Amino acid sequence: MLVDSNLHFGDAHHHGDHSSKIVIKNLDFWYPGEKHALKNVNLEISDREVTALIGPSGCGKSTLLRCLNRMNDEILGCRLEGEILLRGRSIYDSGIEVSKLRRHFGWVAQVPNPFPKSVYDNVAYGAHIHGLCGSQKELDEWVEQCLLAANLWDEVKDRLQEQGTELSGGQMQRLCIARALALKPEVLLMDEPCSALDPLATAKVEELIDKLKRHYSIVIITHNMQQAARIAQRTAFFHLGELLEHGDTEDIFMNPKNEKCQAYVTGRYG
Ligand SMILES: Nc1ncnc2c1ncn2[C@@H]1O[C@H](COP(=O)(O)OP(=O)(O)OP(=O)(O)O)[C@@H](O)[C@H]1O
Numbered sequence: 001m002l003v004d005s006n007l008h009f010g011d012a013h014h015h016g017d018h019s020s021k022i023v024i025k026n027l028d029f030w031y032p033g034e035k036h037a038l039k040n041v042n043l044e045i046s047d048r049e050v051t052a053l054i055g056p057s058g059c060g061k062s063t064l065l066r067c068l069n070r071m072n073d074e075i076l077g078c079r080l081e082g083e084i085l086l087r088g089r090s091i092y093d094s095g096i097e098v099s100k101l102r103r104h105f106g107w108v109a110q111v112p113n114p115f116p117k118s119v120y121d122n123v124a125y126g127a128h129i130h131g132l133c134g135s136q137k138e139l140d141e142w143v144e145q146c147l148l149a150a151n152l153w154d155e156v157k158d159r160l161q162e163q164g165t166e167l168s169g170g171q172m173q174r175l176c177i178a179r180a181l182a183l184k185p186e187v188l189l190m191d192e193p194c195s196a197l198d199p200l201a202t203a204k205v206e207e208l209i210d211k212l213k214r215h216y217s218i219v220i221i222t223h224n225m226q227q228a229a230r231i232a233q234r235t236a237f238f239h240l241g242e243l244l245e246h247g248d249t250e251d252i253f254m255n256p257k258n259e260k261c262q263a264y265v266t267g268r269y270g
């Protein structure tokens, strides 16, 4: 049966438990030239929890993150097999509108990348484009709410008309998170969001992630094992495109069963 082309995933924000938000089933992914980047990955990503993706450089972490919001679709000649379900519905079904699907996923990049616009416009832009706010007053309120949610409001409430790019690195990253929240996503995808930040700015982003997990499902890639241990409830270890171990973060760090995973989390293999 053909899927409704508008793909109504419904209202996502009122689950009380940690049920699976995303289910990845037998996922294989090839870049052009038969570069096999993900190999039979099976993983469930819970609602209202932080899942850390860890593993040595080139193991496929970013590739997996980009499969989740179909960003890899833009690569000509790539190939995907298997399934990814968002609340039980396959996101790769024909008939799904990718632009609508992507709004369910907020994206936070490695290097803070605010638009060359004011702080206010960075947050308002997407909400305005997507018609999420009816009036100027509503938009003002939404911008404030998103900046509050991103733990940034107090620092920028008197600087709303300054360029977003004039903020500090840590503030810019929280602005990018506010910008992502403005589109009312249900999943936040973060690819090494703190790797360009100093320890203090990193601590603030970690604190924010910890708060946001009450309302969102968060998937974060990190090379910082302490960070994974601090903020993630679940951790998945990848190696050469394979998911070798996953589970509760504590088990992965304190009692890893896979030899390569153990070597990696104890810093003997990078
Ligand atoms: N656009 C692309 N075209 C072809 N191959 C790619 C492309 N992007 C990534 N790859 C390859 O796919 C594999 C997985 O890359 P990916 O970027 O997912 O790794 P990663 O785990 O995120 O690494 P890192 O920790 O260095 O960011 C690597 O071998 C990489 O060279």
Ligand SMILES: [Mg+2]
Residues within 6 Å of the ligand: 061, 062, 063, 191, 221
């Ligand atoms: Mg990467």
